Amino acid sequence: MCSHISEIQNAVQTLMTTERGGAGLRSQQQEAERNARELMDLKIEAAHLRERLRLRVGGDATAAELEAEAFALQSALSEAQETLAGRERELQTLEANYQKAMQGMMRLDEAWKKSGQQTRRVQETLQKSEQDLKEAQDRWRTLQDQLQAANKREETLIIRVDTLMEQKSQRSNINPLSLLNSVHL
Numbered sequence: 001m002c003s004h005i006s007e008i009q010n011a012v013q014t015l016m017t018t019e020r021g022g023a024g025l026r027s028q029q030q031e032a033e034r035n036a037r038e039l040m041d042l043k044i045e046a047a048h049l050r051e052r053l054r055l056r057v058g059g060d061a062t063a064a065e066l067e068a069e070a071f072a073l074q075s076a077l078s079e080a081q082e083t084l085a086g087r088e089r090e091l092q093t094l095e096a097n098y099q100k101a102m103q104g105m106m107r108l109d110e111a112w113k114k115s116g117q118q119t120r121r122v123q124e125t126l127q128k129s130e131q132d133l134k135e136a137q138d139r140w141r142t143l144q145d146q147l148q149a150a151n152k153r154e155e156t157l158i159i160r161v162d163t164l165m166e167q168k169s170q171r172s173n174i175n176p177l178s179l180l181n182s183v184h185l
Contacts (some may be wrong), residue, residue: 032087039080046073077156 053066 028087028091032084032091035084035087036081039077039084042077042080046077049073 051071053069
């Protein structure tokens with residue numbers, strides 16, 4: 001009987017000394033379920049021991065021993081219940097933190113999608129601008145070539161006009177009177 005009490009006390013002590021940290025929400029939930037099972041086992045064991053004590057007719061147990069054992073079992077049970085309640089509060093806190101984290105992840109995912117769309121639009125605008133710039137540069141080169149050709153034609157025309165003007169000037173310098181005078185001399 002004392003071995004049962006020490007087993008129960010060891011189980012309660014194990015419950016109380018388990019690490020509070022966990023590997024996340026699932027491990028905390030699994031630990032809470034395990035604690036609930038152990039608590040149920042303790043309750044069953046206590047009921048079994050009470051039944052054995054009730055059925056005992058005579059023997060080596062005195063009323064004081066029975067009261068001490070009942071008190072120890074009651075203490076172990078209340079400690080296990082307190083531990084379980086603490087674990088449930090921790091689980092609720094972890095659940096709330098998990099929900100907040102999920103909401104944050106959803107907002108982050110939405111912002112990432114919008115950022116991707118904006119980046120795509122900016123890239124499309126940049127490509128269009130680069131294409132427009134290339135077309136403008138091509139038009140500028142064409143106009144530059146046309147301007148150079150026009151300048152060459154203008155220079156050629158100026159040279160021709162100068163030549164014609166010079167020829168005309170040379171013809172007009174020959175005065176018919178001077179021709180007559182030269183003939184009369």
